[in-house]
Amino acid sequence: MQADAPGPQDLNTIAMLGRAYSLLGFRIVDGVVGTGFPQKPKHSAVFAQIDPDGARLTDLARRANMTPQAMGELVDELENLEYVERKPDPSDRRAKLIVPTAKGLAAIEAGKQVIVGLETRITEVLGEDGHMTLRRLLARLLSDD
Amino acid sequence: MQADAPGPQDLNTIAMLGRAYSLLGFRIVDGVVGTGFPQKPKHSAVFAQIDPDGARLTDLARRANMTPQAMGELVDELENLEYVERKPDPSDRRAKLIVPTAKGLAAIEAGKQVIVGLETRITEVLGEDGHMTLRRLLARLLSDD
DNA sequence: GCAATATGGTCATGGTGCCTGGCTTTCAGG
DNA sequence: CCTGAAAGCCAGGCACCATGACCATATTGC
Numbered sequence: 366m367q368a369d370a371p372g373p374q375d376l377n378t379i380a381m382l383g384r385a386y387s388l389l390g391f392r393i394v395d396g397v398v399g400t401g402f403p404q405k406p407k408h409s410a411v412f413a414q415i416d417p418d419g420a421r422l423t424d425l426a427r428r429a430n431m432t433p434q435a436m437g438e439l440v441d442e443l444e445n446l447e448y449v450e451r452k453p454d455p456s457d458r459r460a461k462l463i464v465p466t467a468k469g470l471a472a473i474e475a476g477k478q479v480i481v482g483l484e485t486r487i488t489e490v491l492g493e494d495g496h497m498t499l500r501r502l503l504a505r506l507l508s509d510d
Numbered sequence: 511m512q513a514d515a516p517g518p519q520d521l522n523t524i525a526m527l528g529r530a531y532s533l534l535g536f537r538i539v540d541g542v543v544g545t546g547f548p549q550k551p552k553h554s555a556v557f558a559q560i561d562p563d564g565a566r567l568t569d570l571a572r573r574a575n576m577t578p579q580a581m582g583e584l585v586d587e588l589e590n591l592e593y594v595e596r597k598p599d600p601s602d603r604r605a606k607l608i609v610p611t612a613k614g615l616a617a618i619e620a621g622k623q624v625i626v627g628l629e630t631r632i633t634e635v636l637g638e639d640g641h642m643t644l645r646r647l648l649a650r651l652l653s654d655d
Numbered sequence: 656g657c658a659a660t661a662t663g664g665t666c667a668t669g670g671t672g673c674c675t676g677g678c679t680t681t682c683a684g685g
Numbered sequence: 686c687c688t689g690a691a692a693g694c695c696a697g698g699c700a701c702c703a704t705g706a707c708c709a710t711a712t713t714g715c
Contacts, residue, residue, distance in 0.1 A: 377625050378632055378641070379538065381648040382531040388652070389524045407701080423663060433664070435702050459663040459710045480522050487523055490654045491647055496523070499647045502640055503526040507533070509635045552672080568692060578693070580673050604681045604692040 389483055396479035402472040403446065411439050411449070411463075412473050419452065419462030448472055534628055541624035547617040548591065556584050556594070556608075557618050564597065564607030593617055 376384070394406050414420065414428040426436035440463055443449045448469035454460035465473065488496045521529070539551050559565065559573040571581035585608055588594045593614035599605035610618065633641045 378629055378645055378648070379531065379534045379625065381645065381652065382527055382534065385648050385651050386524065386527040386531045390528065393524065421663075432703060434666090434704090437665075438701080454663090457663075457711075461664075480524065484523055487651065490650055495647055495650070498643060500523055500526065502636055502644045502647075503523070503530050505635055505640070506530050506632065507526065566692075576672095577674065579675090579695090582694075583672080599692090602682075602692075606693075 392483055393476065393479055396482065397472065397476050400475045400479070402448075402468075402475050404448075404472065405442070407439060408443060408448075409476065411436070411443055412469075412476060415449070415463060415465055415469075415473075417465060417470065419454075419464035421454065421460050422463060423460075425463060443469070537628055538621065538624055541627065542617065542621050545620045545624070547593075547613075547620050549593075549617065550587070552584060553588060553593075554621065556581070556588060557614075557621060560594070560608060560610055560614075560618075562610060562615065564599075564609035566599065566605050567608060568605075570608060588614070 390406070393409070394404070397404060410429040410431070411425060414425050422436055422440060423433050425440075426433040429436060440449060440451070444451060447466055450464050450466055451461045452464050454462045484496070487499075491499060535551070538554070539549065542549060555574045555576075556570060559570050567581055567585060568578050570585075571578040574581060585594060585596070589596060592611055595609050595611055596606045597609050599607045629641070632644075636644060
């Protein structure tokens with residue numbers, strides 16, 4: 366809620382957090398897409414939650430904090446991109462398991478690599494100590510509430 | 511390091527940034543609404559950019575990085591809530607100045623106070639040094655790219 | 656066993672947020 | 686003047702996500 370035209374140091378802390386997150390978040394998607402795995406930002410909500418052995422739609426939705434319908438659409442798209450498959454759950458015939466394909470696993474791996482690369486970059490900019498300190502401070506903020 | 515109860519420290523740094531921002535961002539809106547100024551999260555995009563003397567719709571849109579149409583809708587809502595008024599721009603009869611009302615200025619002030627409160631809370635949690643260190647690290651991240 | 660109820664998933668519908676395209680009014684330059 | 690550009694508005698549309706209704710299957714209580 367402040368004018369955010371000038372340098373970052375003039376922003377309030379919350380705005381700085383937002384900028385940093387936005388900046389780095391876009392780089393994740395760019396990085397993954399750059400390695401040849403087209404996807405939308407929202408798809409990472411699936412990739413972040415999916416289990417290599419498959420997971421149920423409702424479980425994915427719960428973990429990603431959205432409705433099963435919304436997750437269903439994401440899975441539709443990922444199915445069209447051949448990143449996941451819907452398979453019947455042998456233990457419950459109502460359910461379907463969302464299972465990543467080989468291509469999907471490769472995309473997830475690419476995503477992890479991009480994140481590792483970005484974290485390395487953060488360490489380069491802040492130094493090993495700086496990065497560790499940042500993580501420690503953020504962890505304290507998050508475990509506070 | 512338990513596998514079944516993942517705490518914030520198990521997240522990658524980018525995810526931690528995102529969580530912290532999301533957490534605090536919601537608290538801003540909650541705080542402002544709690545002081546009796548109903549608004550939606552998107553409205554802060556206007557409040558953050560508006561000038562007490564008024565600003566043009568297209569300027570607001572440019573600064574908030576959206577199309578004039580989208581900004582126009584936000585301004586419609588804020589006009590209904592009586593936070594802003596549309597006045598003719600004396601220097602250009604095509605343009606209209608979006609001017610905050612007294613109520614709008616009070617809402618902006620409330621927003622600033624909420625942010626100050628949250629920053630104070632951050633200082634309580636991290637300590638004066640911790641908060642300053644966090645800001646310094648974030649500023650370095652932001653000025654890097 | 657068998658109704659009652661809960662759960663997994665889908666479809667239809669609606670709301671929100673934002674976009675593009677087209678329009679009028681006004682401004683500025685030749 | 687006249688033409689091109691800019692300010693703002695309206696219509697239409699797409700993306701995203703939610704609610705509600707529905708069907709198939711599981712589970713529970715009697």
